Amino acid sequence: MFKNVTTLTEFILEEESKFPQATGNFTLLMTLIENATKIIGSHIKKAGLVDILGQTGGTNVYEEEVQKLDVFSNDLLVNILSSSNLVSTIASEELEKPIRLKNKGHYAIFFDPLDGSSNIDTNVSIGTIFSIYKNSGNYLQKGSQQVAAGYVVYGSSIMFVYTSGSGVNGFTLDPSIGSFLLSHPNIRIPEKGSTYSINEGYFEMFDIKVKNYISSLKKEKKYKLRYVGSMVADIHRTLLKGGIFLHPADFKNAQGKLRLMFEVNPMSFIVNQAGGKSISGTADPLEITPTSVHQRTPIVLGSSQEIDKYLSSIKS
Ligand code: AHM
Ligand code: MG
Numbered sequence: 001m002f003k004n005v006t007t008l009t010e011f012i013l014e015e016e017s018k019f020p021q022a023t024g025n026f027t028l029l030m031t032l033i034e035n036a037t038k039i040i041g042s043h044i045k046k047a048g049l050v051d052i053l054g055q056t057g058g059t060n061v062y063e064e065e066v067q068k069l070d071v072f073s074n075d076l077l078v079n080i081l082s083s084s085n086l087v088s089t090i091a092s093e094e095l096e097k098p099i100r101l102k103n104k105g106h107y108a109i110f111f112d113p114l115d116g117s118s119n120i121d122t123n124v125s126i127g128t129i130f131s132i133y134k135n136s137g138n139y140l141q142k143g144s145q146q147v148a149a150g151y152v153v154y155g156s157s158i159m160f161v162y163t164s165g166s167g168v169n170g171f172t173l174d175p176s177i178g179s180f181l182l183s184h185p186n187i188r189i190p191e192k193g194s195t196y197s198i199n200e201g202y203f204e205m206f207d208i209k210v211k212n213y214i215s216s217l218k219k220e221k222k223y224k225l226r227y228v229g230s231m232v233a234d235i236h237r238t239l240l241k242g243g244i245f246l247h248p249a250d251f252k253n254a255q256g257k258l259r260l261m262f263e264v265n266p267m268s269f270i271v272n273q274a275g276g277k278s279i280s281g282t283a284d285p286l287e288i289t290p291t292s293v294h295q296r297t298p299i300v301l302g303s304s305q306e307i308d309k310y311l312s313s314i315k316s
Pocket of ligand 1: 093114117229230232247
């Protein structure tokens with residue numbers, strides 16, 4: 001029997017219609033992001049053919065310039081969004097400075113066009129992360145001001161996961177019709193998990209408290225280590241299966257590696273909306289007042305009980 005399906009666009013329209021003052025601009029903005037990520041996804045699928053069709057930086061058999069995928073993804077998002085009149089600030093992990101547009105766009109958008117791009121060459125999952133704010137004179141707003149955040153994971157299937165502050169929903173691309181369909185309604189992160197996700201290669205550089213915490217997990221013998229090295233893939237697994245993800249400070253990187261505006265804030269918003277928790281040092285990352293667009297910050301996020309356990313371990 002025919003089962004009713006909900007597309008991403010229908011879902012966003014429905015959500016926006018709950019606000020009487022809504023103008024439709026949010027739905028339009030999300031649709032532009034959706035379209036861009038579908039194009040990025042289709043290019044990623046051809047990534048392995050670059051050697052056959054032409055080296056990056058050169059020209060392919062069609063005499064087209066072959067761009068690096070992260071550059072391509074960035075340029076595509078910038079072009080689509082800057083011609084929309086919906087956003088007046090565009091900030092990208094790939095751009096040194098935000099683009100300030102002279103229009104009446106209501107939104108400011110931050111994105112990491114292709115996160116985990118060092119994994120492209122080996123066919124490992126990568127993703128796009130985005131974070132949307134209402135436009136304000138100062139584009140450096142706290143993460144708690146986000147109106148929406150999401151990510152797209154380009155994995156064995158392509159999934160679009162987002163929150164606009166009333167839960168988290170996941171949509172899987174049906175390549176035969178080219179639409180994202182609601183496949184994971186109201187995602188709730190399990191309260192506990194049996195997976196920890198950290199780059200343990202940095203173990204000797206971690207603070208003693210982090211080392212002790214990791215050692216305590218090993219002693220429990222119930223935990224598995226899973227670390228893809230693409231934040232989107234590691235968070236996606238943590239969101240669905242539970243567990244904890246850590247990219248803490250280390251002796252070389254006192255502020256950690258991940259970026260507050262492009263990675264930490266959107267992922268913290270999503271994980272919190274799914275019932276999980278996030279912590280940056282001992283602070284709530286969403287309450288950090290940013291001082292620069294590319295600011296880095298340590299981050300630990302995941303299942304609520306796993307974060308509580310982590311906090312009591314590092315405080316003891
Ligand atoms: P990128 O934005 O340059 O791709 O770097 C971010 C990535 C994250 O996806 C991932 O969590 C992290 O870097 C992995 O870093 P490391 O390999 O140092 O653990
Ligand atoms: Mg990144």
